[in-house]
Amino acid sequence: MKIIICDDQAIIRDGLELLLRLDREIEVVGKAGDGAAALELVERHRPDLVLMDLKMPGMNGVEATRRLRDRFHGTKVLILTTFDDDEWLFDVLRAGADGYLLKDTPRADVIKAVKGTVAGKTFMDPTVAGRVLQQAMGSPAAPSSFITERISDREVEVLRLLAAGLSNRDIAQQLHLSEGTVRNYVSAIIAQLGVSDRTQAAILAVRHGLVA
Structure with a gap:
C-alpha cells in the first residue's frame, strides 16, 4: 500500500517514514510539509492513504482533507496530530477524515491504524472517540x-x-x-x-x- 506523510516538522516526517518502512506491506511514496504540497503528491502518486497533521503553515490539515475528499475519492485520510481540541476534531471529521490519532499513540498502533484504515476500518484515539459520543x-x-x-x-x-x-x-x-x-x-x-x-x-x- 502506498502512503504519503504530511507534517510540517521534518523530524516527524522522517521518524514516521522510518516507522512505516518497518512493515514490508507499506511503501512511503512521498512526504509533504503542508496541505498544498500533499495534494500535489497525491495527484502524482495516487496513494492509498495520507497520514495528515492538522496545524501546518499554509494549507492546514482540515482544508487539505476537504480538498482531497473532493478530488481523490480513493485515498483515505488518517489524522495524526498533537491537537485534540473539539474545534479541530469536528472540523476535520466533517471535512472527511477517516480516523484520528494523537502523536502519543504507540508505534505498533500507528502501523495497525494505517493498514486498517486502508482496509476500510476506523481508528480513533479513545479520548477523541469518547468526545464524539x-x-x-x-x-x-x-x-x-x-x-x-x-x-x-x-x-x-x-x-x-x-x-x-x-x-x-x-x-x-x-x-x-x-x-x-x-x-x-x-x-x-x-x-x-x-x-x-x-x-x-x-x-x-x-x-x-x-x-x-
Missing part, C-alpha cells in the same frame, strides 16, 4: 440530505442513539421497539450508508450534521 448525546441537529436520502426518519433516530454509544438493547428500550427490530435497523443503516461499523456510523453522523 458525548457530542452525539447533545442537542439534536438537522441531518443533511446525504443521510435523509438514504435512511428513513426512524433509522435517523436509531443512528442518533447509536452514535451516542447506546447498545441495541438500550435503543430498543428508548424507542419502545424489540431488540431484534433495532438490530435490523442497525444492519440496514450500516449497509445503506456504506459504513462497516458503529464508529464509522458515528463519524458519518458528525460529518453530515446529525450531531450538533
